[in-house]
Amino acid sequence: MSLILLAEQVLNGLQFGVMLFLMAAGLTLIFGVMGLINLAHGSLYMIGAFAAAGVAAATGSFLLALAASLAAAAIVGGVIELVVIRRLYQRDHLDQVLATFALILVLSEATRWAFGSFPLYLNIPPALSGSVRLPGGIEYSLYRLSLIGIGLLIALALFWLISKTRIGMRIRAGENDREMIAALGVDISKLYTVIFALGAALAGLSGALVGAIQSVQVGMGEPVLILAFVVIVIGGIGSIKGALIGAVLVGLTDTLGRVLLPPFFATFMEKSAATTVGSSLSSMLIYILMAAVLIFRPSGLYGRA
Amino acid sequence: MKRKTLSLISASIMALAGPGLAGEAVKVGMITTLSGGGAGLGIDVRDGFMLALEQAGDSGIEVVIEDDQRKPELAVQLADRMIQSDKVDVLTGIIWSNLAMAVVPAATAQGKFYLSPNAGPSALAGKGCNENYFNVAWQNDNLHEAAGAYANSAGFKNSFILAPNYPAGKDALAGYKRFFEGDLAGELYTKLGQTDYAAEIAQIRASGADSVFFFLPGGMGISFLKQYSGSGIDLPVVGPAFSFDQGILQAVGEAALGVKNTSQWNKDIDNPTNAAFVETFQAKYGRLPSLYASQGFDTANLLISAVKAADVHDADAFRAALKAADFNSTRGDFAFGPNNHPIQDIYVREVIKEGDVFTNKIIATSLKQHSDAYAAECKM
The missing domain is CATH 3.40.50.2300 (Response regulator)
Incomplete structure (x- = not known):
């Protein structure tokens, strides 16, 4: 395998990881601050993609589509927090899983009812299509490169928000001791709604960004949701930094595993058997990574013990 | 709910049809994917199937439709219920091979007919073939x-x-x-x-x-x-x-x-059945038919042809009527091979x-x- 191909695959892994981060960031905040397991996070990803596809079809503008994905996911997120999620904070995790699983079914069927059963069209904007030549002679898709850039920018903005602003201070305080900050006069329920809507908006944005190169269809969020859970378990629940590192680790492991394992087995096995074994093992690789991390750090890379 | 309404509608159609109808209706259980990510396929099969029944007018066929949500265990439950409490004679509708593998062998073992409008796993075409299993679409390969x-x-x-x-x-x-x-x-x-x-x-x-x-x-x-x-x-x-x-x-x-x-199908295959199918499908549902819709349509027409020719309770005669494939297919020529799978262009x-x-x-x-x-x- 040539070095250029390997470098391209590392970029692919990075891009995949950065998009996972957008999903995982909201999930880890919601779990860390409110102690809530939100299975419906994947539905918010789907809602973002559908909102973007709808607006892009109506206006032809990708920027408006992205704005719509942020707004739609944040609004839906805010509403379900007010109507459903709010009643779950005091309940145990099983109740939360049941209720948010019900939300997946409700939101999926509502989306199908509104947009129909067939996948929607959403494409990348002409300005970002095509590829660019990177130093070292790597030809890489401009859109995927932009995804990496957008993802890293959002990660920076989140770090700033959490470490430098008043709301970030309250989020950190909420993670440490919910009763205490309520006692200090912070309106905790408003804070929860804001965090939930913020996480939802990030999921929606990532749905729209990824939807442009994938398929916008009902149920698109659930596979990503599972990966996002793997990411936050690896990174440590509640930690944004952990989510970023975990997401990039998962992205790189998954992509490089898919690329490197089949040829590795082919060095000592018959070719088609090597393909089968290699691809089966590569699809397990991130779970093996997760298990390995948990053996050495039971609360994840950056989780509090 | 949907199931109740449908059987209610078909029941009232039967009642209106009055005594002119000979014998009791043939009951068909359709298990297909109507929700979730793969719903487009099941909806097309269902719509094609129901269009053929509607065009046939009073064909003496009553359909019970259920959504399998693309889950094998749910498909098995639905099949059991349709066989035991709805007393269906014929099952159809499954889109995915893994669901077909879960349902078809058990259904044919109970003497029911199964007409596949989509899935054609190799296991059911070779050693696991059954005289009551007919594939109207294709073998997977x-x-x-x-x-x-x-x-x-x-x-x-x-x-x-x-x-x-x-x-x-x-x-x-x-x-x-x-x-x-x-x-x-x-x-x-x-x-x-x-x-x-x-x-x-x-x-x-x-x-x-x-x-x-x-x-x-x-x-x-x-x-x-x-x-x-x-x-x-x-x-x-x-x-x-x-x-x-x-x-x-x-x-x-x-x-x-x-x-x-x-x-095996496209909307420009040149025969009158296909032209009429494409036109009426588009008029009724407001979209072009897919190959899945054509498969649902052909499955229903095969069933109608067999119901006209033989009594479903006389299994040997009904099986022979299915095998004859005496219907106008949207694909033009259509015949079953020795394993009840299509021989087609x-x-x-x-x-x-x-x-x-x-x-x-x-x-x-x-x-x-x-x-x-x-x-x-x-x-x-």
């Missing part, structure tokens, strides 16, 4: 075999082939390789449900292939084609119709234009744009009067 045959005629010498890592994906690559005479530049199994193909596309670029064959049904195919066309690789792509059906082409858009794909289609709509046009016949590789193993 068929369209991939046709793609391999087309690749030869197109002069491809070195193909890169990929499919998801599950039984139907392995059947697909096996089917392509059975007919393709050139070499393989690469062979890849991707994760089922995978939506990012950047890593695979980079490997295709580096492989030195002169063509790409892929079987990635539904959303996987949409993602692959969009990413492939954005990657700047201009190798010709060929695949089975499942990634190019009417339901998903609009979501792929320009990226699919010009791609060759293989199918398979075409090469090209994706074109008609006005604002992306659709397919037949450009050649890939395999004539094609049966399947497993018929010889079937003993019944």
